Amino acid sequence: MTQHELMYKVEQILDDVHTGVLATIDxxxxxxxxxxxxxxxxxxxxVLFAITSPHFRKVVQLNANARVQWMIQTRAVDEVVNLRGKINVLDNPAIRAEVMEQLGKQLAIFWRVNSEHTDFIVLExxxxxxxxxxxxxxxxxxVSFA
Structure with a gap:
């Protein structure tokens, strides 16, 4: 499987489920x-993008240790992708706008959990x-991406 084929699988799964599990180290x-x-x-x-509040504990964890793993799976759990890499915590207005344009309609839960704050940062x-x-x-x- 090539990098392109694997990323196409990730895209297909995310287009359907819109969620993944992020693992960090505390x-x-x-x-x-x-x-x-x-x-x-x-x-x-x-590159995989997500948003979070700058006030959440995961930001402290990521600033101390940027190594992460994502697990993304189909609803039937018949396809599972684990992605390993490093997260950059970004607070750039241009990238925030680009990511929000892509993710905005899928973030109802984020805004419910983050109702006291309207600011967010990007996890790249x-x-x-x-x-x-x-x-x-x-x-x-x-597949190695190095």
């Missing part, structure tokens, strides 16, 4: 997982490696 070295709404943006290959995951699983078929492909 201050004590323990993994922390949470559901997020990630997206790909055309013209920005091999630079994908270094991805593994595509088809558990029922015993298929596993790992």
């Amino acid at each position: 201050e004590q070295g323990n993994p922390q997982m949470r559901w997020m709404t990630p997206s790909l943006i055309k013209g920005r290959p091999n 995951t630079i994908i270094e490696e991805a593994t595509y699983f088809r558990p029922m078929k015993g298929v596993k492909d790992t």
